[in-house]
Amino acid sequence: MEATSLARTPLFERHVALGARMVPFAGYEMPVQYAGVIEEHRAVRTDAGAFDVSHMGEIHVDGPSAHAFLQEMLSNDLDRLDDGQAQYTLLTNERGGIVDDVIAYRLGHGQYLVVANASNKGSVYGWLKEREPRGSEVRDASDEYGLVAVQGPRSLERLGLPERPAFTHEMGELDGVEVMISRTGYTGELGVELCCAEDDAPALWDAVLARGVVPCGLGARDTLRLEVCYPLHGNDITTETDAISAGLGWACALDTGFTGAEKLRRIKEAGPARKLVPFVLDDKGVPRQGMPIEGGGEVTSGTHSPMLDRGIGMGYVPAALAAPDTELTIDVRGKGRRAHVVSKPNYRKEE
């Protein structure tokens, strides 16, 4: 571990003071857990949890040609966004591969914010900067902001925030800290992501925890996202996988002609040879990334689901094995474990 070369978020001292276990992730020293992954996971499913996601990338794209530029770079239809709205979208390459999955925020006319995965922020910025046309300014502002996700059924109540539609954002204030409040997240729960000036991040974090929100690490972030089948770039989607096979066709407006759209249209018409599917283990055990699935598949993400108390995961399988209820056999270190394909999400809240 090259501890000296790792970056720190503005909340590093807070994590250490809370007794978090710190691990290297995407070039940062990040908290993987405080009290324990399962306890934190349950806090988010039943109450509210806070995640430091300041390591993520914030890239501003501004200017009179910003809209047309991003419409060409990103898979979703930017025309559907009004000021104060955001959308899940993919940065695609010419082969239809996924450079990153991002959230695009329309801040104003000709003003966009692209929030990228921490591990990809350099490549997203480089990709956009390299292709930036006249009339667009791409600027990496990742080090200017702190970002705290507050997620869970009681998150808004604890923060004293009103309900708003998902994927909207507004400027606001929390206990004296100016924040951009986005109704977004990575857990499948009600919640917000709060973006503030980097220097304000510790005050924001303290205010959130003072309201009874439980600090949660990257461990719970991963189990939470896998229960609701949100893909993780680098695992489930990569520059070598396409959106159609990954089940992300809903985020691709093929008629906008974005980079790789023609390639994706052909995959869609022919039907993908393999598909990304969620599955649940029927046997004991925990599936992990890279484990073979009998019949020519591979696990791309796997974990133990705290809510289902069994192994869950996602993986690519031949299209013939992709229908819900199809039985799969996963090679868990030499032992065949029975699993079956489920429809998304893996975990559903009981209403």
Added chain:
Amino acid sequence: MAAAESYPDDLKYHAEHDWARIEGDEATLGITWFAQDSLGELVHFEPPEVGSTVTKDAACGEVESVKAVSDVIAPLSGEVLEVNQKAVDEPELVNEDPYGDGWLVRIRLSDPSEADALMDAAAYKAHVADQ
């Protein structure tokens, strides 16, 4: 609730963070407080089969947390007499009571003199401090 850090004096320890409680020609085996703390909450224990043979310094099962899987290294050699079915059904017992209810395997020793190569609690504590 996770247990507090401890390394009982009546146990023998292996460098791979396993313990043995030797009683005559039998021994009960488990993983140490340090091992369970490093792994986090256990969600799966894959035991060896009763009647199989385990070999000192070789894997005799797996323990798995949300984030990671780890081999259970046998601190001593012998035949598996019993596995802790409660730990199979409720792996969190290993976190709650690593030296008691969270034991993993009971074996009949094939070579009791192997125990001479294991560490006592003081030596193991020093070993953990180096990790």
